Amino acid sequence: MIVEVVVKSLFILLVVVAAIAPVITWIERKQSAVMQDRIGANRADIAGITVLGLLHPLADVIKLLSKEDVVPQGANRVMHLVAPLIAAAPAIIAYAVIPFGGVYTFGDHTLSLVAANPDWGLLYIFAIGSLATYGTVMAGWASNNNWSLLGGLRASAQMISYEVTMGLSVVGVFMVFGTLQLQDMAVAQDGTLRVFGFLDVIFGLALPWWLEIWKIPAWGIFYQPLGFLMFLTTMMAENKRPPFDLPEAESELIAGYFLEYSGMRFGLFFMSEFIEVVVIAGLITTLFLGGWSVPWLSTETIIGGVGSVFGQGFATGLCILVHFATFMIKVVAMIWLQMALRWTLPRFRYDQVMDLCWKIILPLSIANIFVTGLVILLVQGGS
């Protein structure tokens, strides 16, 4: 049992933190280059081999590690040193509850491909997310720099505000799925949904076959399209990346709260942002895009179909691989979406960020909860 957890955790750390996150920096540079009609990173080489600039992340890490770690004069030394760790830790441990594969049965042993699957998984994400604020705020305060202070100030206000709407925007999702466990949600999305099913469920009309065959994957995005949009927006705002980069605001506050950081401590802030991009992509995938599930091909279909020819064990193993691949594809797609948005949208003004949160998303999310509840009542009353 312990072994299983350790293996999973190591898997996450290695694959997500150590492998994906650095690669994302490269993706971002390339993405922005493509969008701005440039070539992008292509210089770093090992013996002349550039591999499309893929060696840049490695170069970055080496450079950051070798730099001097400066603590400014008059700064609170302990807090200054601790802040990057506090910023990075929540982003990493948030990954514990995101399932990267389904639930499989080997004989009498059940394997659930998620590091920890507590009953209150989504609440865990919220709790961790709310702790992430402290790294930023501490960094802003401890640097003894007015720009940093302003950055910390903005970060605290922005993150408190968007936490509220973030929570409210996904309430619809767990109303639909009736659970807070992320693995359960992913399992619930491993199926299909009849497009015209509402005629049957709510109005009690029997569907003819030519309407019955219209099916879409039972993904959260189809249940909660508005919730998806709002969740994506609030999560991006939580991550403080453009267009919500007011705490950093390179053009006004130079770099905001991590202005006074250098070396690997700066690198930690930098990395935590990218790790969070992955976490966001994973969360959105799990909540709205069916997680590891293959559209139109449920787990039973795969195992049943393949297993009848090649045997149960092989089918399950294949299934794990297929599911993990599907999950990664979705995650990468979501990462790409965030990158595209980041390089497409102009930055907000500070008051616009707050207005968007409190005057648009908050009422919309409450309306969304209300409508969702109404529809659930209708459906339950009809069935």
Add this chain to the structure above:
Amino acid sequence: MSERANDLLRWIPLLPLLGAVFHGVMIGIIRRSTPRWGVIAISCGTVGLSFVLSSVAFVALVGIPGDATVLVDRVYTWIGAGIGASRFTADLAFRVDPLSATMILVVTGVGFLIHVYSIGYMDDDHRDDRGFQRFFCYLNLFTFSMLMLVLGDNLVLMFLGWEGVGLCSYLLIGFWYADRWNAYCGAKAFIVNRIGDFGFLIGIFLIYTALVDAGVPAGVGFAEIASHFGAIADMTVATPWGSEWLLVDLIGLCLFLGAVGKSAQIPLYVWLPDAMAGPTPVSALIHAATMVTAGVYMVCRLSFLYAAAPVASAVIAWTGAVTALFAATIAITQSDIKKVLAYSTVSQLGYMFLAAGCGGFTGAIFHLVTHAFFKALLFLAAGAVILAMHHEQNIEKMGGLRRRIPMTHLVFLVGVVAISGFPPFSGFFSKDEILATTLASHLPGHAVLYAIGLFTAGITAFYMWRLYFKVFYGESHAPADLLDHVKDPDPVVVNPLLVLAFLSATGGMLGIPQIYGDPFGIEHMHSLNNFLSPVWPAAEPHGVAHATEIMLTLVAVAVALLGAGLAYQLYVRHPAWPGRLAQRLSGAYALLRDKYYVDELYDAVIVRPLVKFSDVVLFRTIDAGLIDGVAVNGTARGVRALASGGLRRLQSGLAQGYVVSMLVGTAALLWYWLR
């Protein structure tokens, strides 16, 4: 009878209430002016619908086979208090039996006509922007209250309606409150009514306690009281002067005090003439057709009680008779067209009580119905005259109007004929029945009562025809430029008059005495009596021989003709005579003109001493001296002395000091509890 139709009953009073609430919300909360067609549609529509529902209820009631002629719509338990034997409950329940069916038809029917009439009457009232809607708000509220009064299944609910109509009466009398006199009249009506209501409440309490004492399940529903009445019928109470009274007599008298106030009988009649300050449709609806008859309705509703209470019955009969005569004599000399009708109303109400006191409940209700028709007609016609004369109410300034406003003249004539008791108009039958009942009753002095009634009938004919002649005959006393504009009002005003005129003319057909049926071999000629008789207590039939009855009829007609003829002689043939007569009998004339100085008497004996007492004792001594001086100011002074002396030092302004004091207290409590 299905349950569903029973449930319809609640909508009869509810619809006017909804109308009133709508108007109230629009006036008081939303404060946007509602278009007039909307106001009209809602207020008239709700009352009209109520009338339709009442008719449905009536048809349903008639359709019930057997003797259980009652529909009850029990909505919920309104008041439930106490436990055990003395538990008191009052349901919000509506009861339609023949008596209340008759009443709701009158209330909603006549009420609807008057609502329609008011559209035209109030249309030219520009004194107040929202006055139009406010008026209809009150009118709807009144209709609701009156229906509650009539439909209520218990005394408490009836009392609710009773107070509600009193309130609406107050609001509507003082409708043009900018004029202080109107406001004063409204207040007067309300206060005088309160005196009666006090008696009514005492009566309800007495019934309840008597039922509790008798050990029967207590409640004040009519059906409960009636079924347990035997248990309290023989109870007696000792009077302070030693004799024993029947309890029911006392209850009857207390309740009758309420009726005296509401129905303007001696000695509480003084508010009704002053109530004419309100708009004329109000006078017609409230102060002639419906509200003032509530007392009569109440006495009839509790007929089983009064049948067992001889003293109370006698008091009712005598009060009615004396009031009838007394008010009629005053009416002779009044010069305000509405005042004449007001005193006439008081007088006719006296008739109804005379009948009720003599045990002729059918007669009372019959006269109530016909009176509602013809008095509403007379008031509305008078309103039409007033409209035509541009708000001139003094009959001395009228005259010769019959050619200028022929329609109004015609309907007014119908009303006068009906009230004078000329056959075959409605008043003839009902008044005849009352007189016959009176003569046949076993009350002490019933012959005297009969004589008073007969004499009053003559006076009634005299003053009504006087009014008629003065308004429509003779020379015009109005200024010429005004006369040029005098014309019949709009159809919306005239059409209700025509309906009411028709009803006044033919309403008597409801209760044709048996003597007219016998020659044709028709049994149960008196359809109203047939309908109502299940409600009344079974009693030995009073009656007079048919020959006597025919003679009585002839005498009554003769007396009425005599009065009418006298009026014709005085006011058409010899217009100079009345003035000379008044000079010759100046003392009596002044006495009548000034209404026997009753108002002045009340003022001197009751009002002034009360005001003096309130001023000197209640205000100066108790309020200003004790409450303000000692209690309020004294407390303040004491607190000031204490606080500025030492307590203020405790307030250091340092919040943490306060926290520590709190801590000390908490620690002390902790120590006490955990000791």
Add this chain to the structure above:
Amino acid sequence: MIPIDHVITLSAILFAIGIAGVVTRRNMIVILMSIELMLNAVNLAFVGFNRLWPGGGAGAHYDGQVFVLMVITVAAAEVSVGLGIVISMFRNRDSVDIDDVSLLKW
């Protein structure tokens, strides 16, 4: 099993520390924080007692935990208003020292 006595004792200690903060500190923000600490101590006691008497089966009751949620709500409201007061006080008197705002006295 965690001994509930010790939970309650911990609650009492934290409460006392909170009181000490409220009484001795002069920075209004720290005083508010100390109040939060006191509220937290009370919450701990509630949760502990609910753990001690959870009811059984279908009769499980959550009075303690629900009360904690309410206390948290009230604390949020209290902090927002309290900090609003602090901010306006700072604007008016340029200080967050509680001894500087002792005007309301004799």
Add this chain to the structure above:
Amino acid sequence: MTVPVILFYLFAGLAVLSALAMVANVRNTVAAAMSLVITMVSLAAIYVLLEAYLVAAIQIIVYAGAIVVLFLFVVMLLNLRSDDFPPGRQRLLKVAGAALGAFAVAELMRGAGVFPAPPPLPEGFGGYRALGIALYTDYILLVEMASLLLTAAIVGALILAKRKID
């Protein structure tokens, strides 16, 4: 001593130490706030040990995530950098307060040892499901009142803190 009990004492000690650090730190308000966060998180951990999972999550989300951040926000907004607050004037009162605090702790600790061992819990106790059902059935009025209170607090805080209400 089982693992949960050891963890409990660990977190209890952490909570007490950080609470003391918060109260005793007279120079750095932000550090005091951070100490408070540690107390809060330790308490959340203790809630988990007491099997009150929802309360633990809410504790972190609301207290650590919002309330203390709000404190920090205000400290930074007012820029209370290394403000020194020497001990106040009411020395006597403070001594009395300390004595009373000690007394209160002593009184409360007198009750130690009187409680029985906690019983085993029913399935799903303290989870969001059970607590949510309880909140929206038995305690619905409480929830409504809380919403009213929060509305009032929002309005009050706005009025107090906004320079100009437009």
